[in-house]
Amino acid sequence: MANDVRTHYELYPYPRYPLLASVRRCDTYALNLTAVWTRFNGALPPPEAQRILIAGCGSFSPYPFALANPDAAITALDLSERSLRRARLHCLLHGRTNVTYRQGDLLDAPLTGGPFGLIDAYGVLHHLDDPLAGLTALAGRLAPGGVVRLMVYSRYARREEEAIRRAFRLVGITDPAAARRLMARAKPGSRLRRFAETSDEASFDSGLADALLHPRVRTFRVAGLLDLVRQSGLEPLLFAHHGAREDVGEEVERLTALEAARRSPGNFILYAGRNVAGPCPVDRGSLVMLNPCLSRAVTPFALGTVHIAPRLGIANPVLTGPERALLRGLRHPRPWDDLSPACRALLPACRTALFLLQFRG
Template structure:
């Protein structure tokens, strides 16, 4: 089945964004290694942990990840040569370098060897025959205090796609042109037509192929995901899908309630940690700094307001002149003890959103 999945992505590199499509540095702040490591450990990553692995990088993620982490070694790993080729071309066209490219399966311990401070495995585990084996393989590659981000399909979010996949299997449809023809003929008011209109990934061929023709796609409920994680030593740190609550336990209860009521909860995005020490918040001996990926945005002291994408599941406040003037103070680290009580309260909101980062040392 691994070879079948590899062949799928050789035919349909995913996601197939235009090669000239760009992102702003501020779009990438949730991928910054220093900020993530400090949030969950209270220190900046030691030199041994200053490495990033993109486990199943696809054809796009090396570009925004390198933009968020200039100077940090990144290993882009994928089964598909076509994915790696397109990802490499995209990074080169946008002047991003210093990425190591590796074709292989992270289930193989000889592939992407070593330890990493941050591993991103977005939309991969649900395509494995044994997701637990995949999660354990990633766990073994995490440095002490390392952070792993995963995205897995939820039962509710994939309800529409899975019903279409089942229908296509019953009809014996296995080729993209036939699927596209059926989608074009779908009545707008039908179940299929409604799903097509609401799913942006169906606007391009590789998105259609990934949604409906992938050789294997699993879904899970929140308790199944927690049981999977419970088979490892990894700790759930933060949910980051749309609408996620900042407290892990509260978000789990919210998702359980949504499942009971039949709501279409989002696909699950979860940060996991290996032996993380916990953040240091506004401790008097801590320092605060601006998330490095947001420096360019904050330096622009203009009247127009900037909107930072809600990468942690919750909307961010618009950054106007006053907010950016406050945040500019943290372009270099500032000791918490130097802040007034009012400044600490103001900083706390930005700290929760990963716009500011707290660390000792």
């Protein structure tokens, strides 16, 4: 089946962003290794953990990861050589050179090396023959304290697309042109017409192929996802899909209730870790610093209010001029004990949003 998946992405590299499409560095704040590590360990990452693996990187992810982590060693792994070529070109066009590209299967340990402080497996496990073997392999490449970000399809968020995908496979629809001909004839109100009218993926071939023509797709309920995570030797740390509660137990209860009603907030995004130390437990004696990705966003030259797109499932603080002035003073670590009352008041929301990092002194 890995060969079928490889063939699929050689034909339809995904996603298909224009090569000149750029990203603001501030919008990559949730991809920063130092920020993610500090959130879950209450300390800065040690030198041996300053490595990132993007497992199933596709044609775009290496660029925002390299932008977020200019000093980290990044390995981008994918089955598809065509996807890797496009990812490499996108990075080069934007001056990002700290990425090593590897073609192959994530089960092939020599390809990836390690250990890694951060592994990204966004939209990968649900395309594997054996998701447990895949996640176990990734868990084995984490440094102690390392974190993996997962995105998998939710059973109920994906219900419409899965019904169409299975129907297409039954009738032998295997290419976007044939799919579009059927979509053009679909009755108003039908699943296929709704998909054609509402999905961004329907507007380009690789998106349509990824959504409806993929040879290997599975979906998850939240209980199955947590079983997978725990069987792989990892600990669930934080859900980050839209509307997620910060407490894992509370979010599992919410998701379970939604699933009982055959509903979902969308696909699941989950951070999981291996032997993490936990967040910084106390304020006194700790150090606080700005997420490195936000340094330009808080300069005096940023006019008006700065809005940063949410990446952790919660609304981000809006950065007005006075707030940016406070954050500018935290571009380098400062003792919590030395912070002004206004800065301390800003800390809880900005720490939750990953704008500020707090760690043991």
